Amino acid sequence: MNKASGVTIGAVPDGGALQNSRVPLTATGIEIRKTICSICNPLSHCGIDAHVKEGVVIKVEGSRNPHNDGTLCSKGAAGRQYIYHKDRLKTPLARTGEKGSGQFRPISWEEALDIAAQRLNGIKVESGAESVAFFAGYSKWMRPFLKRLAHSFGSPNYCTESSTCSSAAVLAAKLNYGCLAGPDTANARCLLVWSANPFYSNTSMVRRLLDAKDRGLKIIEVGPLLTPLTRHADVHLRIRPGTSGALALCMANVIIEEGLYDRDFVEKWTVGFDDFQEYATNFSPKRTEAITGVPANLIEEAARLYAGTGPAALLTSASPTVHHTNGVQNHRALTALIGLTGNFDVQGGNLVRPPGYLYVPGPPTTREHEYEQSRPWSEMAPRIGVERFPVWSRVVPEAQAMELPFRIGTGSPYPVRSVVGFGLNHRMWPGCGLLYERLKKLDFFLQVELFMTDTCKAADLILPACTSFERSELKFYPEKFVLWTTPVIPPLGDSRPDTEIIFDLANRIAARDGLLKQGYEANVDWILKPAGLTVEELKQHPGGLALKDIEQVPFRKYEKSGFQTPSGKMEFASTVLSSFGLDPLPTYKEPELSPVSRPELSTDFPLVLTTGARLPMFIHSRTFRLPWTNGLWPEPMLDINPGDSAVRAIAQGDLVLLSTPANSIRVKANITNIVPRGVINIYHGYRDPEINTLFEPDYLDPISGFPGFKSLLCQVEKSIKKED
Numbered sequence: 001m002n003k004a005s006g007v008t009i010g011a012v013p014d015g016g017a018l019q020n021s022r023v024p025l026t027a028t029g030i031e032i033r034k035t036i037c038s039i040c041n042p043l044s045h046c047g048i049d050a051h052v053k054e055g056v057v058i059k060v061e062g063s064r065n066p067h068n069d070g071t072l073c074s075k076g077a078a079g080r081q082y083i084y085h086k087d088r089l090k091t092p093l094a095r096t097g098e099k100g101s102g103q104f105r106p107i108s109w110e111e112a113l114d115i116a117a118q119r120l121n122g123i124k125v126e127s128g129a130e131s132v133a134f135f136a137g138y139s140k141w142m143r144p145f146l147k148r149l150a151h152s153f154g155s156p157n158y159c160t161e162s163s164t165c166s167s168a169a170v171l172a173a174k175l176n177y178g179c180l181a182g183p184d185t186a187n188a189r190c191l192l193v194w195s196a197n198p199f200y201s202n203t204s205m206v207r208r209l210l211d212a213k214d215r216g217l218k219i220i221e222v223g224p225l226l227t228p229l230t231r232h233a234d235v236h237l238r239i240r241p242g243t244s245g246a247l248a249l250c251m252a253n254v255i256i257e258e259g260l261y262d263r264d265f266v267e268k269w270t271v272g273f274d275d276f277q278e279y280a281t282n283f284s285p286k287r288t289e290a291i292t293g294v295p296a297n298l299i300e301e302a303a304r305l306y307a308g309t310g311p312a313a314l315l316t317s318a319s320p321t322v323h324h325t326n327g328v329q330n331h332r333a334l335t336a337l338i339g340l341t342g343n344f345d346v347q348g349g350n351l352v353r354p355p356g357y358l359y360v361p362g363p364p365t366t367r368e369h370e371y372e373q374s375r376p377w378s379e380m381a382p383r384i385g386v387e388r389f390p391v392w393s394r395v396v397p398e399a400q401a402m403e404l405p406f407r408i409g410t411g412s413p414y415p416v417r418s419v420v421g422f423g424l425n426h427r428m429w430p431g432c433g434l435l436y437e438r439l440k441k442l443d444f445f446l447q448v449e450l451f452m453t454d455t456c457k458a459a460d461l462i463l464p465a466c467t468s469f470e471r472s473e474l475k476f477y478p479e480k481f482v483l484w485t486t487p488v489i490p491p492l493g494d495s496r497p498d499t500e501i502i503f504d505l506a507n508r509i510a511a512r513d514g515l516l517k518q519g520y521e522a523n524v525d526w527i528l529k530p531a532g533l534t535v536e537e538l539k540q541h542p543g544g545l546a547l548k549d550i551e552q553v554p555f556r557k558y559e560k561s562g563f564q565t566p567s568g569k570m571e572f573a574s575t576v577l578s579s580f581g582l583d584p585l586p587t588y589k590e591p592e593l594s595p596v597s598r599p600e601l602s603t604d605f606p607l608v609l610t611t612g613a614r615l616p617m618f619i620h621s622r623t624f625r626l627p628w629t630n631g632l633w634p635e636p637m638l639d640i641n642p643g644d645s646a647v648r649a650i651a652q653g654d655l656v657l658l659s660t661p662a663n664s665i666r667v668k669a670n671i672t673n674i675v676p677r678g679v680i681n682i683y684h685g686y687r688d689p690e691i692n693t694l695f696e697p698d699y700l701d702p703i704s705g706f707p708g709f710k711s712l713l714c715q716v717e718k719s720i721k722k723e724d
């Protein structure tokens with residue numbers, strides 16, 4: 001056992017690699033090496049025991065650590081197909097043909113980095129550093145370093161995939177409380193799951209959830225779809241997509257009317273309650289049933305259960321409540337329930353935890369955020385998105401990437417001439433064809449990727465990145481242990497870790513940043529300083545270090561330090577929104593395209609479309625190319641309720657035409673009760689057809705800039721032949 005300054009550390013309990021394996025190791029020359037799977041999100045990143053022979057991964061198994069306890073999901077189990085896929089990029093490539101033609105020539109790293117430096121520094125001299133935007137796709141591990149590189153280069157325009165994920169929910173929570181507060185499921189008596197399906201999206205959470213259920217946890221699920229969670233839920237509120245705000249206001253109304261709210265907290269620690277209370281009276285259970293489709297008695301039951309079974313926690317997700325043109329206000333309305341019922345920062349409610357590292361909440365504290373921003377905003381040009389989404393720019397320390405397609409190719413207020421993308425996938429954007437066309441117009445598009453994707457074809461220069469098996473990274477786990485991985489195999493071909501590319505670029509385009517000059521490990525040490533950990537020390541423990549004796553974070557911290565909002569209190573009426581001339585209350589507005597807001601469209605588009613619900617074997621655009629995962633769900637299909645298919649004479653597997661006001665695609669129909677009547681569900685990430693062509697590129701929430709991926713109008717018709 002070791003004592004670092006912040007925490008006590010010890011080896012992570014491990015079932016033992018040898019025990020785990022059925023392979024006779026010494027006789028075969030097979031070694032088991034520890035790494036992590038980073039195919040999906042940072043709350044997962046399961047530990048892997050990689051069986052390696054002669055530099056090749058021949059098998060993967062889940063590490064028996066406290067996080068994934070020997071398990072892997074279908075995506076992780078297909079890890080070898082991911083690492084060794086034929087589309088892996090293995091050498092730097094320079095464009096030779098027309099943009100988009102896919103014609104490139106292999107070049108050396110030296111030449112590639114020189115080209116990058118010459119172009120980026122040239123554009124900076126001609127048009128200012130802000131003309132270069134830096135972007136990180138779904139991968140998070142390189143983000144702190146990329147952000148620092150962008151700011152040290154002088155550009156405020158660091159942006160990420162979080163322009164469509166998570167940040168809007170964080171923004172909403174910050175407007176209300178000044179910070180996020182996550183559910184304390186282990187100690188809650190009631191869990192209100194507002195649109196999350198951890199069975200598919202966060203599998204390592206599920207064991208803990210089911211354990212809590214066994215202990216008597218009451219579960220309320222909100223969401224239009226039937227999910228594996230539904231059978232464990234005591235109440236399921238099956239709302240029409242995009243109406244969360246109305247449902248939450250109605251629950252608040254019931255809770256206030258029945259005196260189930262926490263008067264003391266509300267009086268001492270909130271502002272705007274009277275206006276909120278009055279506004280919520282517009283949402284009677286009957287009227288809300290008409291808006292949301294949820295029976296009035298179920299809404300009342302859920303409100304009483306949540307407010308009456310304290311402590312109660314609220315579990316939300318990164319996207320379904322905020323993938324709407326009314327997303328931020330919806331999310332504000334539903335997170336307001338936490339304070340209203342006195343469940344804020346109390347045991348078994350929603351806890352404020354110190355920020356962890358890379359989206360994993362909890363101690364120990366690091367200097368990640370201090371590290372990232374090497375230059376204050378005031379010393380840089382205004383960020384992309386600041387004019388259209390000023391609230392975003394006030395609260396979220398990034399540029400809003402949904403504005404990129406509109407800003408490239410215009411000179412106002414300054415030109416955006418270059419993009420440096422780390423895993424930029426244009427198909428993530430609504431109306432994604434526009435961004436692709438704009439990327440082709442850039443003076444210089446540099447893309448760092450694992451695979452030769454469609455987006456790569458628009459690039460001038462492509463640099464090959466490697467997978468988590470081939471690199472070193474720092475990983476904290478919610479189960480209070482930390483890992484520093486070392487490569488289990490050498491990078492494939494000439495590929496390199498993203499961080500190596502970032503630090504090599506830094507030497508050429510941000511040479512004045514003394515810290516970046518010191519290299520990757522020194523920078524991680526700098527970030528880790530407050531935790532009392534070092535890379536060197538972590539290297540000695542490939543299975544991970546348990547972080548023990550971490551100081552218990554106190555509850556009700558606001559009693560000492562207030563809330564980090566302008567008023568110092570929880571804000572039912574947001575000071576920030578009102579300062580931008582926006583409605584301070586979490587008012588409910590219909591989605592821009594809904595049967596209520598656009599009744600004139602209802603003949604042509606009578607159904608509501610929700611897109612992108614998660615499937616267990618896929619993650620975004622990543623695992624469709626793997627035979628094992630693809631074999632589990634080989635064909636893109638839309639989900640349609642039997643009632644809606646019957647009136648259209650659609651049979652299971654029929655080819656149908658799915659149309660929205662923006663576009664139409666052809667796809668097969670899957671008839672299922674997973675979707676309620678009047679709602680169509682389609683999964684995202686397939687390449688053909690690409691569902692993000694069904695949206696206009698500016699179908700965005702005016703507060704956050706998030707796309708309305710989960711509420712749109714559509715029609716489904718039987719498609720007789722391909723040409724009709």
Ligand SMILES: Nc1nc2c(c(=O)[nH]1)N[C@H]1C(S)=C(S)[C@@H](COP(=O)(O)OP(=O)(O)OC[C@H]3O[C@@H](n4cnc5c(=O)[nH]c(N)nc54)[C@H](O)[C@@H]3O)O[C@H]1N2
Pocket residue numbers: 040041165166194195196197198200201202222223224225226227239240241242243244317318319320321610612613614615616617618619620710711
């Ligand atoms: N296997 C897998 N796991 C993933 C991902 C993946 O692609 N594949 N993606 C990761 C990422 S980036 C994210 S953001 C998360 C998302 O993770 P989750 O949010 O847990 O998953 P979803 O399936 O998108 O949505 C969950 C539920 O939200 C409900 N819902 C849909 N529309 C609405 C609505 O309008 N209002 C309300 N209240 N509910 C609605 C649906 O009932 C749906 O079942 O998953 C992460 N994990």
Ligand SMILES: Nc1nc2c(c(=O)[nH]1)N[C@H]1C(S)=C(S)[C@@H](COP(=O)(O)OP(=O)(O)OC[C@H]3O[C@@H](n4cnc5c(=O)[nH]c(N)nc54)[C@H](O)[C@@H]3O)O[C@H]1N2
Pocket residue numbers: 137138139161164165166318319323422423424425427428429448449450451453465466467468498611612613619620621622684691692709
């Ligand atoms: N219609 C619809 N669209 C959606 C959504 C939806 O629900 N509906 N969900 C949205 C949400 S919540 C999200 S999070 C986004 C996700 O959107 P994306 O960012 O597009 O997600 P991915 O396809 O996982 O990753 C992008 C690219 O990163 C590359 N990559 C993977 N690992 C690495 C690495 O280590 N280094 C580098 N340099 N590249 C790497 C992958 O090969 C891939 O091409 O999609 C959004 N789009």
Ligand code: SF4
Pocket residue numbers: 037038039040041044045046071072073074075076077203204
């Ligand atoms: S893809 Fe699966 S195995 Fe890999 S980290 Fe996510 S849940 Fe774990």
Ligand SMILES: [Mo]
Pocket residue numbers: 164165166318319
């Ligand atoms: Mo996401």
